[in-house]
Amino acid sequence: MSQSxxxxxxxxxxxxxxxxxTLDGIDHIVPxxxxxxxxxxxxxxxxxxxxxxxxxxxxxxxxxxxxxxxSMASTxxxxxxxxxxxxxxxxxxxxWSPDPIWLDFxx
Amino acid sequence: MQKIGTIESIWRYPVKGMRGxxxxxxxxxxxxxxxxxxxxxAAADGSPGHPWHTxxxxxxxxxxxxxxxxxxDLLLPPNLDATYSEWEPGIDPLYPDADAxxxxxxxxxxxxxxxxxxxxxxxxxEKLTGRTLRIHTTQRGIFDARPVSLISPAVAAKxxxxxxxxIDKRRFRANFYVxxxxxxxxxxxxxxxxxxxxxxxxxxxxxVERDPRCEMITLDPDTADETPKLLQHLARKHNGDAGVFAAxxxxxxxxxxxxxxxx
Numbered sequence: 001m002s003q004s005x006x007x008x009x010x011x012x013x014x015x016x017x018x019x020x021x022t023l024d025g026i027d028h029i030v031p032x033x034x035x036x037x038x039x040x041x042x043x044x045x046x047x048x049x050x051x052x053x054x055x056x057x058x059x060x061x062x063x064x065x066x067x068x069x070x071s072m073a074s075t076x077x078x079x080x081x082x083x084x085x086x087x088x089x090x091x092x093x094x095x096w097s098p099d100p101i102w103l104d105f106x107x
Numbered sequence: 108m109q110k111i112g113t114i115e116s117i118w119r120y121p122v123k124g125m126r127g128x129x130x131x132x133x134x135x136x137x138x139x140x141x142x143x144x145x146x147x148x149a150a151a152d153g154s155p156g157h158p159w160h161t162x163x164x165x166x167x168x169x170x171x172x173x174x175x176x177x178x179x180d181l182l183l184p185p186n187l188d189a190t191y192s193e194w195e196p197g198i199d200p201l202y203p204d205a206d207a208x209x210x211x212x213x214x215x216x217x218x219x220x221x222x223x224x225x226x227x228x229x230x231x232x233e234k235l236t237g238r239t240l241r242i243h244t245t246q247r248g249i250f251d252a253r254p255v256s257l258i259s260p261a262v263a264a265k266x267x268x269x270x271x272x273x274i275d276k277r278r279f280r281a282n283f284y285v286x287x288x289x290x291x292x293x294x295x296x297x298x299x300x301x302x303x304x305x306x307x308x309x310x311x312x313x314x315v316e317r318d319p320r321c322e323m324i325t326l327d328p329d330t331a332d333e334t335p336k337l338l339q340h341l342a343r344k345h346n347g348d349a350g351v352f353a354a355x356x357x358x359x360x361x362x363x364x365x366x367x368x369x370x
Binding site for chain 1: 154157163164165166237319320321322325335336338339340341342343346347
Protein backbone atom coordinates (compact mmCIF):
# COMPACT_ATOMS: atom_id res chain seq x y z
CA MET A 1 0.00 0.00 0.00
CA SER A 2 1.55 3.30 -1.04
CA GLN A 3 0.47 6.69 0.16
CA SER A 4 1.63 10.26 -0.25
CA UNK A 5 0.77 13.09 2.08
CA UNK A 6 1.17 16.83 2.04
CA UNK A 7 3.33 18.13 4.88
CA UNK A 8 2.05 21.61 5.58
CA UNK A 9 2.40 20.92 9.33
CA UNK A 10 6.18 20.69 8.95
CA UNK A 11 6.23 17.54 11.09
CA UNK A 12 9.50 15.62 11.15
CA UNK A 13 9.67 12.82 8.59
CA UNK A 14 10.64 9.32 9.57
CA UNK A 15 14.29 8.19 9.54
CA UNK A 16 14.87 5.22 7.23
CA UNK A 17 18.06 3.38 6.25
CA UNK A 18 17.35 2.75 2.60
CA UNK A 19 14.68 2.33 -0.04
CA UNK A 20 14.19 0.46 -3.28
CA UNK A 21 14.35 2.36 -6.56
CA THR A 22 13.66 1.06 -10.07
CA LEU A 23 15.06 2.86 -13.10
CA ASP A 24 15.59 1.53 -16.63
CA GLY A 25 14.49 -1.90 -15.46
CA ILE A 26 17.22 -2.08 -12.81
CA ASP A 27 16.51 -2.27 -9.08
CA HIS A 28 18.71 -0.31 -6.69
CA ILE A 29 18.83 -0.27 -2.89
CA VAL A 30 19.47 3.39 -2.06
CA PRO A 31 20.79 4.55 1.33
CA UNK A 32 18.96 7.61 2.62
CA UNK A 33 19.96 10.03 5.37
CA UNK A 34 17.52 11.68 7.72
CA UNK A 35 15.93 14.72 6.10
CA UNK A 36 16.98 13.75 2.56
CA UNK A 37 14.43 13.57 -0.21
CA UNK A 38 14.24 10.38 -2.25
CA UNK A 39 15.73 12.28 -5.19
CA UNK A 40 18.65 13.64 -3.16
CA UNK A 41 19.40 10.15 -1.88
CA UNK A 42 19.28 8.69 -5.39
CA UNK A 43 21.62 11.36 -6.77
CA UNK A 44 24.01 10.92 -3.83
CA UNK A 45 24.09 7.23 -4.66
CA UNK A 46 25.13 8.08 -8.21
CA UNK A 47 21.85 7.11 -9.83
CA UNK A 48 20.88 9.12 -12.93
CA UNK A 49 17.35 9.77 -11.68
CA UNK A 50 15.33 12.17 -13.88
CA UNK A 51 15.10 15.62 -12.39
CA UNK A 52 15.22 19.25 -13.46
CA UNK A 53 13.85 22.07 -11.27
CA UNK A 54 14.04 20.11 -7.96
CA UNK A 55 11.36 22.46 -6.60
CA UNK A 56 8.26 20.40 -7.35
CA UNK A 57 7.23 22.44 -10.37
CA UNK A 58 8.36 20.69 -13.55
CA UNK A 59 7.35 17.09 -12.87
CA UNK A 60 10.55 15.60 -14.35
CA UNK A 61 11.09 13.46 -11.22
CA UNK A 62 7.52 12.16 -11.18
CA UNK A 63 7.62 8.49 -10.26
CA UNK A 64 5.35 5.76 -8.97
CA UNK A 65 5.35 4.98 -5.27
CA UNK A 66 4.79 1.24 -5.46
CA UNK A 67 4.93 0.83 -1.69
CA UNK A 68 5.57 2.83 1.45
CA UNK A 69 4.50 6.28 2.51
CA UNK A 70 6.04 9.67 1.78
CA SER A 71 5.22 13.25 2.66
CA MET A 72 5.63 15.92 0.00
CA ALA A 73 6.30 19.59 0.72
CA SER A 74 4.71 20.46 -2.63
CA THR A 75 2.47 18.55 -5.02
CA UNK A 76 1.97 21.41 -7.51
CA UNK A 77 3.14 19.40 -10.49
CA UNK A 78 0.75 16.54 -9.77
CA UNK A 79 -2.91 16.49 -10.71
CA UNK A 80 -5.38 14.99 -8.25
CA UNK A 81 -5.71 12.11 -10.68
CA UNK A 82 -1.97 11.42 -10.57
CA UNK A 83 -1.86 11.57 -6.78
CA UNK A 84 -4.74 9.08 -6.63
CA UNK A 85 -2.79 6.78 -8.95
CA UNK A 86 0.17 6.83 -6.55
CA UNK A 87 2.49 9.17 -8.43
CA UNK A 88 4.89 11.28 -6.36
CA UNK A 89 7.55 13.91 -6.97
CA UNK A 90 10.85 12.39 -5.87
CA UNK A 91 12.36 15.84 -5.26
CA UNK A 92 9.65 16.58 -2.67
CA UNK A 93 9.29 13.16 -1.05
CA UNK A 94 10.46 12.30 2.45
CA UNK A 95 9.87 8.90 4.10
CA TRP A 96 6.80 9.05 6.29
CA SER A 97 6.21 5.58 7.77
CA PRO A 98 8.29 2.50 8.60
CA ASP A 99 6.80 0.67 5.60
CA PRO A 100 9.54 -0.10 3.03
CA ILE A 101 9.54 2.36 0.15
CA TRP A 102 9.68 1.24 -3.48
CA LEU A 103 9.96 4.09 -5.98
CA ASP A 104 9.58 3.25 -9.65
CA PHE A 105 10.72 5.68 -12.38
CA UNK A 106 9.79 3.33 -15.23
CA UNK A 107 6.41 4.85 -15.98
CA MET B 108 23.20 40.04 -41.25
CA GLN B 109 23.55 36.31 -41.70
CA LYS B 110 20.49 34.27 -42.64
CA ILE B 111 20.24 31.32 -40.24
CA GLY B 112 16.76 29.95 -40.73
CA THR B 113 13.18 30.17 -41.98
CA ILE B 114 9.86 30.45 -40.15
CA GLU B 115 8.29 27.00 -40.56
CA SER B 116 5.02 27.89 -38.84
CA ILE B 117 3.38 30.49 -36.60
CA TRP B 118 1.07 29.61 -33.70
CA ARG B 119 -0.96 31.29 -31.03
CA TYR B 120 -3.02 29.93 -28.16
CA PRO B 121 -6.13 32.06 -27.46
CA VAL B 122 -6.61 30.28 -24.13
CA LYS B 123 -3.61 29.27 -22.07
CA GLY B 124 -3.35 25.49 -22.02
CA MET B 125 -5.88 24.84 -24.79
CA ARG B 126 -5.15 23.81 -28.37
CA GLY B 127 -3.40 26.43 -30.51
CA UNK B 128 -4.16 27.77 -33.97
CA UNK B 129 -1.70 28.01 -36.86
CA UNK B 130 -1.54 31.38 -38.59
CA UNK B 131 -0.35 32.52 -42.01
CA UNK B 132 1.07 35.73 -40.54
CA UNK B 133 0.69 37.77 -37.39
CA UNK B 134 1.71 40.98 -35.70
CA UNK B 135 4.06 40.60 -32.78
CA UNK B 136 4.17 43.36 -30.18
CA UNK B 137 6.40 43.88 -27.15
CA UNK B 138 3.74 41.87 -25.33
CA UNK B 139 4.00 38.95 -27.73
CA UNK B 140 2.04 37.51 -30.63
CA UNK B 141 -1.26 39.29 -31.16
CA UNK B 142 -4.05 37.28 -29.53
CA UNK B 143 -1.72 34.84 -27.79
CA UNK B 144 -2.87 33.53 -24.41
CA UNK B 145 -5.36 36.33 -23.86
CA UNK B 146 -7.50 34.09 -21.68
CA UNK B 147 -6.69 31.63 -18.94
CA UNK B 148 -8.70 29.61 -16.49
CA ALA B 149 -7.65 30.37 -12.91
CA ALA B 150 -8.24 27.92 -10.08
CA ALA B 151 -9.04 29.01 -6.54
CA ASP B 152 -6.84 26.22 -5.18
CA GLY B 153 -3.98 27.04 -7.58
CA SER B 154 -0.73 28.46 -6.29
CA PRO B 155 -0.62 32.26 -5.99
CA GLY B 156 2.21 32.46 -8.51
CA HIS B 157 0.71 30.10 -11.08
CA PRO B 158 -3.02 29.68 -10.49
CA TRP B 159 -3.77 28.47 -14.02
CA HIS B 160 -5.81 25.39 -14.75
CA THR B 161 -4.04 23.53 -17.57
CA UNK B 162 -3.26 20.07 -18.86
CA UNK B 163 -1.13 19.60 -15.76
CA UNK B 164 -4.38 19.49 -13.79
CA UNK B 165 -6.71 17.99 -16.38
CA UNK B 166 -4.92 16.22 -19.22
CA UNK B 167 -7.84 16.58 -21.65
CA UNK B 168 -7.65 20.36 -21.35
CA UNK B 169 -5.11 20.33 -24.22
CA UNK B 170 -7.89 18.96 -26.46
CA UNK B 171 -10.20 21.92 -25.88
CA UNK B 172 -10.37 24.01 -29.05
CA UNK B 173 -10.37 27.77 -28.58
CA UNK B 174 -10.88 30.04 -31.56
CA UNK B 175 -11.53 33.72 -32.01
CA UNK B 176 -14.90 34.55 -33.48
CA UNK B 177 -13.17 37.16 -35.65
CA UNK B 178 -9.77 35.53 -36.02
CA UNK B 179 -8.75 37.41 -39.16
CA ASP B 180 -9.27 40.75 -37.42
CA LEU B 181 -6.69 39.69 -34.86
CA LEU B 182 -3.77 39.08 -37.19
CA LEU B 183 -2.70 42.68 -37.72
CA PRO B 184 -3.65 45.94 -35.95
CA PRO B 185 -6.02 47.88 -38.22
CA ASN B 186 -3.80 50.97 -38.30
CA LEU B 187 -0.48 49.14 -38.65
CA ASP B 188 0.49 50.67 -42.00
CA ALA B 189 -0.17 54.17 -40.65
CA THR B 190 2.03 53.55 -37.64
CA TYR B 191 4.88 52.59 -39.93
CA SER B 192 4.44 55.40 -42.47
CA GLU B 193 3.43 58.27 -40.20
CA TRP B 194 5.52 57.57 -37.14
CA GLU B 195 8.94 56.45 -38.25
CA PRO B 196 10.38 54.33 -36.68
CA GLY B 197 6.93 53.32 -35.47
CA ILE B 198 4.40 54.01 -32.76
CA ASP B 199 2.41 51.44 -30.82
CA PRO B 200 -0.46 50.42 -33.10
CA LEU B 201 -4.06 50.29 -31.98
CA TYR B 202 -5.45 46.87 -31.10
CA PRO B 203 -9.09 46.07 -31.88
CA ASP B 204 -11.71 46.62 -29.18
CA ALA B 205 -12.16 43.92 -26.56
CA ASP B 206 -15.24 42.53 -28.35
CA ALA B 207 -13.03 41.34 -31.19
CA UNK B 208 -11.22 39.02 -28.77
CA UNK B 209 -14.34 36.97 -28.09
CA UNK B 210 -13.36 33.29 -27.98
CA UNK B 211 -15.43 30.20 -28.75
CA UNK B 212 -14.59 26.95 -27.00
CA UNK B 213 -15.30 23.41 -28.12
CA UNK B 214 -14.78 20.55 -25.69
CA UNK B 215 -13.38 17.14 -26.69
CA UNK B 216 -16.96 15.82 -26.38
CA UNK B 217 -18.13 18.29 -29.02
CA UNK B 218 -19.95 20.74 -26.74
CA UNK B 219 -19.50 24.28 -28.04
CA UNK B 220 -19.72 27.47 -25.99
CA UNK B 221 -20.17 30.65 -28.03
CA UNK B 222 -17.98 32.51 -25.56
CA UNK B 223 -15.52 31.36 -22.95
CA UNK B 224 -17.11 34.01 -20.75
CA UNK B 225 -20.47 32.24 -20.99
CA UNK B 226 -21.05 31.16 -17.33
CA UNK B 227 -22.06 27.69 -18.53
CA UNK B 228 -18.50 26.99 -19.65
CA UNK B 229 -17.00 27.51 -16.21
CA UNK B 230 -19.92 25.79 -14.48
CA UNK B 231 -19.48 22.70 -16.62
CA UNK B 232 -15.70 22.69 -16.18
CA GLU B 233 -16.09 23.01 -12.42
CA LYS B 234 -18.44 20.02 -12.37
CA LEU B 235 -15.96 18.03 -14.42
CA THR B 236 -12.86 18.89 -12.40
CA GLY B 237 -14.19 19.53 -8.91
CA ARG B 238 -12.27 22.81 -8.80
CA THR B 239 -13.49 26.36 -8.24
CA LEU B 240 -12.57 28.19 -11.43
CA ARG B 241 -12.86 31.58 -13.06
CA ILE B 242 -11.86 33.19 -16.35
CA HIS B 243 -8.95 35.60 -16.35
CA THR B 244 -8.32 37.81 -19.37
CA THR B 245 -5.82 40.44 -20.37
CA GLN B 246 -4.79 41.65 -23.82
CA ARG B 247 -1.15 41.69 -22.79
CA GLY B 248 -1.09 37.89 -22.71
CA ILE B 249 -0.62 35.37 -19.93
CA PHE B 250 2.84 33.83 -20.13
CA ASP B 251 4.83 31.73 -17.72
CA ALA B 252 8.13 33.38 -18.56
CA ARG B 253 8.53 35.55 -21.67
CA PRO B 254 6.16 36.80 -24.34
CA VAL B 255 7.59 34.84 -27.28
CA SER B 256 8.70 31.22 -27.54
CA LEU B 257 10.62 29.63 -30.36
CA ILE B 258 11.78 26.11 -31.20
CA SER B 259 12.82 24.06 -34.20
CA PRO B 260 10.75 21.07 -35.37
CA ALA B 261 14.14 19.33 -35.45
CA VAL B 262 14.01 19.14 -31.64
CA ALA B 263 10.83 17.05 -31.76
CA ALA B 264 12.30 14.89 -34.51
CA LYS B 265 15.53 14.32 -32.56
CA UNK B 266 13.71 13.44 -29.35
CA UNK B 267 11.48 11.09 -31.34
CA UNK B 268 14.54 9.44 -32.82
CA UNK B 269 16.12 9.02 -29.39
CA UNK B 270 12.93 7.60 -27.88
CA UNK B 271 11.96 5.61 -30.97
CA UNK B 272 8.51 7.16 -31.15
CA UNK B 273 6.80 9.99 -33.00
CA ILE B 274 6.98 13.27 -31.10
CA ASP B 275 4.57 15.89 -32.42
CA LYS B 276 6.15 19.35 -32.46
CA ARG B 277 2.88 20.80 -31.12
CA ARG B 278 3.68 19.34 -27.70
CA PHE B 279 6.09 22.26 -27.29
CA ARG B 280 3.43 24.94 -27.79
CA ALA B 281 5.79 27.51 -29.31
CA ASN B 282 4.82 30.68 -31.14
CA PHE B 283 7.44 30.32 -33.85
CA TYR B 284 8.78 27.04 -35.22
CA VAL B 285 11.98 27.65 -37.15
CA UNK B 286 13.84 25.47 -39.65
CA UNK B 287 17.49 26.30 -39.02
CA UNK B 288 19.95 26.33 -41.90
CA UNK B 289 22.36 24.54 -39.54
CA UNK B 290 21.03 21.01 -39.72
CA UNK B 291 23.88 19.45 -37.75
CA UNK B 292 22.55 20.57 -34.36
CA UNK B 293 18.86 19.84 -33.68
CA UNK B 294 19.07 22.03 -30.57
CA UNK B 295 20.69 24.92 -32.48
CA UNK B 296 18.47 27.56 -30.85
CA UNK B 297 20.23 26.95 -27.53
CA UNK B 298 23.35 28.56 -29.04
CA UNK B 299 21.36 31.74 -29.71
CA UNK B 300 20.75 32.70 -26.07
CA UNK B 301 21.99 36.26 -25.64
CA UNK B 302 21.81 36.99 -29.36
CA UNK B 303 19.42 39.10 -31.42
CA UNK B 304 17.45 37.91 -34.42
CA UNK B 305 15.60 39.72 -37.15
CA UNK B 306 12.60 37.93 -38.61
CA UNK B 307 11.15 39.09 -41.88
CA UNK B 308 11.12 42.81 -42.54
CA UNK B 309 10.37 44.15 -39.08
CA UNK B 310 10.43 41.90 -36.06
CA UNK B 311 13.54 41.81 -33.88
CA UNK B 312 13.91 39.44 -30.95
CA UNK B 313 16.48 38.94 -28.24
CA UNK B 314 16.80 35.29 -27.26
CA VAL B 315 16.95 35.58 -23.50
CA GLU B 316 16.83 32.10 -22.01
CA ARG B 317 16.28 28.41 -22.52
CA ASP B 318 12.80 27.02 -21.98
CA PRO B 319 12.80 24.61 -19.02
CA ARG B 320 10.03 22.14 -19.73
CA CYS B 321 7.27 20.74 -17.56
CA GLU B 322 4.66 18.03 -17.82
CA MET B 323 2.79 19.81 -20.63
CA ILE B 324 5.11 18.22 -23.21
CA THR B 325 4.13 14.75 -22.00
CA LEU B 326 0.59 15.22 -23.38
CA ASP B 327 -0.21 14.15 -26.92
CA PRO B 328 -1.92 17.14 -28.58
CA ASP B 329 -4.44 14.93 -30.36
CA THR B 330 -5.30 12.38 -27.66
CA ALA B 331 -4.02 13.84 -24.35
CA ASP B 332 -2.33 10.49 -23.75
CA GLU B 333 0.63 10.88 -21.40
CA THR B 334 4.22 9.98 -22.20
CA PRO B 335 6.12 10.73 -18.97
CA LYS B 336 9.30 9.24 -20.40
CA LEU B 337 9.59 12.20 -22.77
CA LEU B 338 10.06 14.65 -19.90
CA GLN B 339 12.30 12.17 -18.07
CA HIS B 340 14.45 11.75 -21.17
CA LEU B 341 14.67 15.49 -21.75
CA ALA B 342 15.78 15.96 -18.14
CA ARG B 343 18.40 13.21 -18.26
CA LYS B 344 19.85 13.85 -21.72
CA HIS B 345 19.16 17.51 -22.50
CA ASN B 346 19.13 19.29 -19.14
CA GLY B 347 15.33 19.57 -19.19
CA ASP B 348 15.34 22.35 -21.79
CA ALA B 349 13.70 22.48 -25.22
CA GLY B 350 13.28 25.69 -27.16
CA VAL B 351 14.01 29.25 -26.08
CA PHE B 352 12.20 32.33 -24.84
CA ALA B 353 12.58 35.71 -26.49
CA ALA B 354 11.95 39.36 -25.70
CA UNK B 355 10.73 41.65 -28.47
CA UNK B 356 13.10 44.48 -29.40
CA UNK B 357 11.27 45.72 -32.50
CA UNK B 358 7.60 45.02 -33.17
CA UNK B 359 6.28 43.90 -36.51
CA UNK B 360 4.55 41.48 -38.82
CA UNK B 361 5.86 37.94 -39.27
CA UNK B 362 4.89 35.66 -42.14
CA UNK B 363 5.19 31.93 -42.52
CA UNK B 364 8.31 31.41 -44.65
CA UNK B 365 10.02 34.58 -43.49
CA UNK B 366 13.81 34.41 -43.29
CA UNK B 367 15.45 34.56 -39.86
CA UNK B 368 18.67 36.56 -39.60
CA UNK B 369 21.33 36.70 -36.90
CA UNK B 370 21.99 40.37 -36.14
